[in-house]
Amino acid sequence: MMLRWLCVLLVACGAALAELTPPATEREAAEWVIRRGGSVVLADHPGAVSVLRDLPRGDVRIVSINLVGTLFEPQELVMFSRLSGLKELHLPGTQWNPGAGSKLDANDEFKHIAHLTSLERIHFSLHFLTNINVQDKGLEILSGLSNLESLRLAQTRVKGSSLKPFVNLRALDLRYTPFDDEGMKSLAGMTQLEKLYLKDTFVTDAGLASIADLTNLTELDLYGCRISEAGIEHLQRLTKLRKLDLLGADVSDEGLAKLAGLKDLEEINLYRTRVTNAGLEQLRGMKKLASIDLRYTRTSRAGIEQLQAAHPGLRVNYLDSSVRQQRQPTLDQGVRAWVKSVGGRIEERDGHAVRISLAGAPVSDAHLSLLKNEPKLEVLDLSSTEIGDAGLRELAALTGLRELTLNTTMVSDAGLEVLSGMPGLRRLSLNNTLVRGPGLRSLRGHTAIEEISLAGTVAGDAALVDLAGLPALSRLRLAYTDVSDEGLAVLAEMPALADLDLDSTDLGDKGMEHIGKLAGLRRLSLSYTRVTDEGIQRLAQLTGLEELRMIRVRVTDAGAAAIGKLTNLRRLNLDYNMKITDAGIASLKPLDKLEELRLDTVTVTDAGIDHFRAFPRLKLLNLYHTLVTEPAYETLRSALPDCRIVWDRESSLPIRRGS
Numbered sequence: 001m002m003l004r005w006l007c008v009l010l011v012a013c014g015a016a017l018a019e020l021t022p023p024a025t026e027r028e029a030a031e032w033v034i035r036r037g038g039s040v041v042l043a044d045h046p047g048a049v050s051v052l053r054d055l056p057r058g059d060v061r062i063v064s065i066n067l068v069g070t071l072f073e074p075q076e077l078v079m080f081s082r083l084s085g086l087k088e089l090h091l092p093g094t095q096w097n098p099g100a101g102s103k104l105d106a107n108d109e110f111k112h113i114a115h116l117t118s119l120e121r122i123h124f125s126l127h128f129l130t131n132i133n134v135q136d137k138g139l140e141i142l143s144g145l146s147n148l149e150s151l152r153l154a155q156t157r158v159k160g161s162s163l164k165p166f167v168n169l170r171a172l173d174l175r176y177t178p179f180d181d182e183g184m185k186s187l188a189g190m191t192q193l194e195k196l197y198l199k200d201t202f203v204t205d206a207g208l209a210s211i212a213d214l215t216n217l218t219e220l221d222l223y224g225c226r227i228s229e230a231g232i233e234h235l236q237r238l239t240k241l242r243k244l245d246l247l248g249a250d251v252s253d254e255g256l257a258k259l260a261g262l263k264d265l266e267e268i269n270l271y272r273t274r275v276t277n278a279g280l281e282q283l284r285g286m287k288k289l290a291s292i293d294l295r296y297t298r299t300s301r302a303g304i305e306q307l308q309a310a311h312p313g314l315r316v317n318y319l320d321s322s323v324r325q326q327r328q329p330t331l332d333q334g335v336r337a338w339v340k341s342v343g344g345r346i347e348e349r350d351g352h353a354v355r356i357s358l359a360g361a362p363v364s365d366a367h368l369s370l371l372k373n374e375p376k377l378e379v380l381d382l383s384s385t386e387i388g389d390a391g392l393r394e395l396a397a398l399t400g401l402r403e404l405t406l407n408t409t410m411v412s413d414a415g416l417e418v419l420s421g422m423p424g425l426r427r428l429s430l431n432n433t434l435v436r437g438p439g440l441r442s443l444r445g446h447t448a449i450e451e452i453s454l455a456g457t458v459a460g461d462a463a464l465v466d467l468a469g470l471p472a473l474s475r476l477r478l479a480y481t482d483v484s485d486e487g488l489a490v491l492a493e494m495p496a497l498a499d500l501d502l503d504s505t506d507l508g509d510k511g512m513e514h515i516g517k518l519a520g521l522r523r524l525s526l527s528y529t530r531v532t533d534e535g536i537q538r539l540a541q542l543t544g545l546e547e548l549r550m551i552r553v554r555v556t557d558a559g560a561a562a563i564g565k566l567t568n569l570r571r572l573n574l575d576y577n578m579k580i581t582d583a584g585i586a587s588l589k590p591l592d593k594l595e596e597l598r599l600d601t602v603t604v605t606d607a608g609i610d611h612f613r614a615f616p617r618l619k620l621l622n623l624y625h626t627l628v629t630e631p632a633y634e635t636l637r638s639a640l641p642d643c644r645i646v647w648d649r650e651s652s653l654p655i656r657r658g659s
Helices: 002-018 026-034 075-080 109-111 136-141 183-185 205-211 229-235 253-257 277-283 300-308 333-339 367-372 389-393 414-421 436-444 461-467 486-493 507-513 532-539 557-563 582-586 606-614 630-639
Strands: 038-041 062-066 088-091 123-124 151-152 171-173 195-197 219-221 243-245 267-269 291-293 316-318 345-351 352-357 379-380 404-407 425-431 452-455 473-475 499-501 523-525 547-548 571-573 596-598 621-622 642-647
Touching: 026 038, 026 062, 026 075, 075 109, 109 136, 183 205, 205 229, 219 300, 229 253, 253 277, 277 300, 277 389, 300 316, 333 345, 333 352, 367 389, 389 414, 414 436, 436 461, 452 499, 461 486, 507 532, 532 557, 547 596, 557 582, 582 606, 606 630, 630 642
Parallel strands: 062 088, 088 123, 123 151, 151 171, 171 195, 195 219, 219 243, 243 267, 267 291, 291 316, 352 379, 379 404, 404 425, 425 452, 452 473, 473 499, 499 523, 523 547, 547 571, 571 596, 596 621, 621 642
Antiparallel strands: 038 062, 345 352
């Protein structure tokens, strides 16, 4: 019975909606809105009216309607079709997509208000679901509303093709829509536009070209858009901008420099961009800057403090991960006293500093100006400090540097330009910095440089090209970088290369073709790569190799047999290659020069113990997590009395061996 009455009620409601007719007067329309739970704003009446008793007597003229939060149905737009003076309409976005899986398409209902040319603002409230089913076809019905100044279409399905007629818009909200570069073309004629919100849309650099001439923009939200330095160029003429959101953009100091002309900027969001302390210098000319978000950027406390000194009262949103020192270093003391005061080390010769280590010290860019007067300095270690490109420029006078260590700093390619003035540089370490590769061009022509380490950077094949031709380069560390098999071909142009570390790169057998041609290699590390037995076969020409590290690769007994032909090996690490068995160890017997052999977790058993007698020079043998028993271990100790054997009785247990 209850279900029957519910069905009758639904049918009755549907019939009522089908018979809707516009109110005869605006007062009746106002009463209808209020009864639905909405509110109205009346001409010549202060504030919004949401209670019937607050309606003034007599005729009224409605200028604004707010139905957000009500159960207003799209077809009820007909109730407003006679409101010729209506300027604002705030609609509940939820009612255009009332539930998950809803197939309601009410875009045609906009026909009821398409003739209300007085409308200046149409806003849809946000939805608890994914989107609001308002589409371009619905907006096309409203194309005659040329007086519209504000459209809030956030979370709708609008892609943008319908927006071109609204040339008088001053505010446009397209957040969380499928709006893209094609849609951006529809905005090119909106020369009065002041506020544009594109958060989490599909707009890219190419799309920003369409708004490059919208010089009245004061607020631009590009939160989460796929924007890079190229897109930033299109913003240079938007000199009236007061608020700019670039959260997550692929923008560095170079991009920030392109915004230096935005003198009226008051708020900027640089969250998770690649901006460093050096880039913050570009903001000093923005005298009106009041708020900035620098969380998860590459700035440091020192850079923030300098920016705040230039902009007193500036609100900075920043996560400080550095350890604050109780006593901060000052610049009003000599170099020697200063180095010691911050916990550094200094070595002198003939009254001049020749070696300084500030690793881990509370040192920032500004402090490095103290080193200008140390022309005899040869070795400088700035690891794990807050220095960046700005600080690196302070080292330009140190033309006699031979070793420079910048590990775990905020130095990027832009800062490496200073290296061009250090012709005697022999060792350069840039591990875990922001260097990608282009800055390494500053080393061209350096005939003395012997060692470069780029471990933990995102340097790729292009970086190798920039290093090609360095005649003295003998050691190159590229662990945890983005080099590829194809990029290794450039190594042939490094004639002195003797030590190569490629650990934890995405290299496979194809890349070994290039490695196998480096006849001068003495040390090679390929741990945690995709190299298999096939790749090892391609290393057969490396007969001068003395050290080979291949931890946790895909080597089997066949690969071990290929390694057994590299008879000059002194140190060999095959840890965690479980597919190597006693047969593979037997293949290593020709390596009679071995001094270190590491076989952690390799499948060695008691049956393979006798094979180790073939290595008379062995000083270290790692049999941890192998299947060797205690009696066999004792036998081996007697056979190799000068060798330290790493072994544990319980390490062969399955719960230990598989760890």
